[in-house]
Amino acid sequence: MTAPISIVIPTLNAVASIGPTLGALVPGVGDGLVREVILADGGSGDDIAVVAEECGATLVPCESGRGNQLCMGAKAARGDWLLFLHADTILPIGWGDVVSHHIERHGGKAGWFRLGFDSERQYARWTEGWANIRSRWVALPYGDQGLLISRRLYDEIGGYDEMPLMEDVALARKLGRRRLRCLGPSVMTAADKYEREGYWKRGWRNWGCLGLYFMGVSPDKIAGIYRKK
Numbered sequence: 493m494t495a496p497i498s499i500v501i502p503t504l505n506a507v508a509s510i511g512p513t514l515g516a517l518v519p520g521v522g523d524g525l526v527r528e529v530i531l532a533d534g535g536s537g538d539d540i541a542v543v544a545e546e547c548g549a550t551l552v553p554c555e556s557g558r559g560n561q562l563c564m565g566a567k568a569a570r571g572d573w574l575l576f577l578h579a580d581t582i583l584p585i586g587w588g589d590v591v592s593h594h595i596e597r598h599g600g601k602a603g604w605f606r607l608g609f610d611s612e613r614q615y616a617r618w619t620e621g622w623a624n625i626r627s628r629w630v631a632l633p634y635g636d637q638g639l640l641i642s643r644r645l646y647d648e649i650g651g652y653d654e655m656p657l658m659e660d661v662a663l664a665r666k667l668g669r670r671r672l673r674c675l676g677p678s679v680m681t682a683a684d685k686y687e688r689e690g691y692w693k694r695g696w697r698n699w700g701c702l703g704l705y706f707m708g709v710s711p712d713k714i715a716g717i718y719r720k721k
Contacts, residue, residue, distance in 0.1 A: 495527035496595065497640075498571030502561035503531050506579035507538040509682060514547050516583040523588045532565030534558075558635070559659030559711075562652040574646055576639045580682035582610075583638065590675050591640060601673040602641035604633035608678035615691035616683050622695070631669035632702075635660040636681045645671070656715040658705045 499517060503510065520526040529549040533540055534556030544551040554564040566574055573595060577583070584590075584605070594603045607623040609616040627633040639660075649666040652659050664672065686694050701714050 495521075495524050496571055497525050497573045497575050497591070498527055498569035499529045500562060500565035500569055500574055500576050501529070501531050501579050502534065502558050502565065503536060503540055503579050504534040504556055504561075505536045505538050505540075507536075507540055507543055509580040510540075510543065512582050513577060513579055514543075514549070516587070520583075520588045520591075523592075525588050525591065527571045528569070530565045530568055532561040532568075534561050557654070557656045559652050559655040559657075559662075562635075562659060563654050566646065566651055569643075571643065573640065573642050576635065576641075577679075578636045578638075578681065580684075581636055581638060582680040584677040584679060587677070590677060594640060594673070594675060595642075598673055599642055600645065601671050602639055602645060602667050603673050603675040604640075605638045605675050606678040607634075607637045608680045609683035609686070610680050611683035611687065613683075613687075613691075616686070619686065619691055619695060620678075628674065631667075631672050632661055632664050633672065636679075638679050639663070640675065655711040657701065657718060658711045658714065661702065661705060 497520070501510070501513065514529070517526055517529060529547065530552055531540060531544050531549050532552045532554055534554060541551055550568065552564055552568045554561055562576060575591070604627060607620050609620055623634065627637065633639065653662050655662065697718065701718055704714050705711065
């Protein structure tokens with residue numbers, strides 16, 4: 493039987509961080525779950541092509557912008573299921589069992605993981621907590637939590653929009669609460685951006701951008717504001 497899952501990872505100068513992410517996929521390959529790994533690259537200046545060749549991944553060159561990269565990666569994917577991951581997000585031990593259960597029992601829904609950060613700071617715990625509350629209560633999981641979705645459902649809702657920011661929010665809104673499901677365990681995502689910029693500052697900026705998006709401000713304008721901060 494053909495392995496069902498295509499892993500899609502958007503990359504941009506991600507060689508320094510993507511190793512553990514790729515390493516965590518190995519058990520899924522051994523268990524016959526992973527059909528292919530697609531690196532949708534937005535014009536990296538590092539050795540991502542070498543990494544792709546060494547690990548047997550498919551490199552899909554495309555214009556930068558996470559929404560566009562996810563969209564192009566999904567178009568290239570051949571699996572019946574798609575698992576979208578950020579390049580610095582590590583799947584938990586035993587993720588294959590969790591994913592297999594979802595595929596077998598909840599095919600009409602998309603699944604997301606709880607968020608965890610690779611930091612011991614209390615600020616990281618608070619940020620994780622708010623993210624997981626938002627995901628459950630408001631049905632808005634973000635891309636750094638991973639997203640598992642069948643090709644059928646992905647195509648039915650129109651997939652990711654080619655937008656520079658808020659692509660994960662837009663997809664979650666297309667799915668709605670009824671078609672989103674928490675998979676259970678936590679992925680481990682790099683906290684370096686929060687550590688560098690400050691948890692409160694980055695957190696408020698993210699909430700501010702979300703508010704602008706819900707007010708109808710275009711993602712292009714929000715992206716410009718986001719980059720200036």
